Structure formats: C-alpha cells, structure tokens
Amino acid sequence: MTYAESTIDWATEVAALLDELTCVQEELLALLERKREQLGARNTAARAEIRVREKRLAARLALCQERRADLLAAKSKEEQGGCPGKPTSDPGGRKPIRSRGRTKLLRRPMQLLRSDNILNWVQAQRALLQVAQLVESVATLSASRP
Numbered sequence: 001m002t003y004a005e006s007t008i009d010w011a012t013e014v015a016a017l018l019d020e021l022t023c024v025q026e027e028l029l030a031l032l033e034r035k036r037e038q039l040g041a042r043n044t045a046a047r048a049e050i051r052v053r054e055k056r057l058a059a060r061l062a063l064c065q066e067r068r069a070d071l072l073a074a075k076s077k078e079e080q081g082g083c084p085g086k087p088t089s090d091p092g093g094r095k096p097i098r099s100r101g102r103t104k105l106l107r108r109p110m111q112l113l114r115s116d117n118i119l120n121w122v123q124a125q126r127a128l129l130q131v132a133q134l135v136e137s138v139a140t141l142s143a144s145r146p
Helices: 010-041 044-079 100-114 116-144
Strands: none
Touching: 010 044, 010 116, 044 116
16 A cells, blocks of 8 residues: 555655664664774774665665655645545535644644755765765775775
8 A cells, every 4th residue: 555545644644754763873873883993903804794684774864855855745645635635525525624723733734844955964974974985995905906
C-alpha cells in the first residue's frame, strides 16, 4: 500500500520520518568514530565491514528522501481533492470542507516536511559519508607508500 492509497496521519508520518533521520544520524556518527579508530589501527578487515555499513546507511538516507517525496506527493494529491486525508466535500462537489482546528494542526508537520532544510540535511549526511570514504582512500594510499 502506498501513501496515496491510504488515510494518512500526517503528524505521525512526519514524526516517524524525523525519528528515522535522527536514528540514521546517530548511527552515522558512531560509524565515523569507529572508522577513525580503525584507520588509525590500520585494520583492513574492520574497514571492509564499515564500508558495508556505510552502504546501508546511504540506502537508508535515500529511502528517507523517497519517503519525504512520497508524503509530499500524497499531501499535494489530498489538497487537490484526492483520497489520502479524505476531507469531506460539500454536496455540490466544491472545495473540501475542513475544520480550522484540523488545518492548523496539520500545518506545522507539513511545513517541516516541505522545508528544504530536511532535504539539505539528508544530502549533507550523504556527503559526509562520501567525504569519509575519500579520507579512507587517501589514508590507505599514503599508508601503502614507503
């Protein structure tokens, strides 16, 4: 089932996305600390395991970006009269009727989701992974030279 095919609790979905992003960041920081230690110890076996974890984290970050895009598309569809939030419409088929309270409650999570800051944050995390990989490459090349 996709986001567009279900009723969405926007606050819960946005909170879940932010929780996942926070979890990924914590794991990334722990991974980078471990990578630093293993580069210093010249432990190639541990670095191979770290590369696998890096790939998993990069995939999770990509999924977060996709999830954000899916949520934004579902919200856009809902606002255009689609099904996800199932707003009630008046009998004449005009614009959906929404209570002011519900609209105000939804505004904050959706503003967070639409914010470019989230997208920039995810891209910064992915860039950090790439920089760590470059540092590893430079460190291993310089260590192999006499």
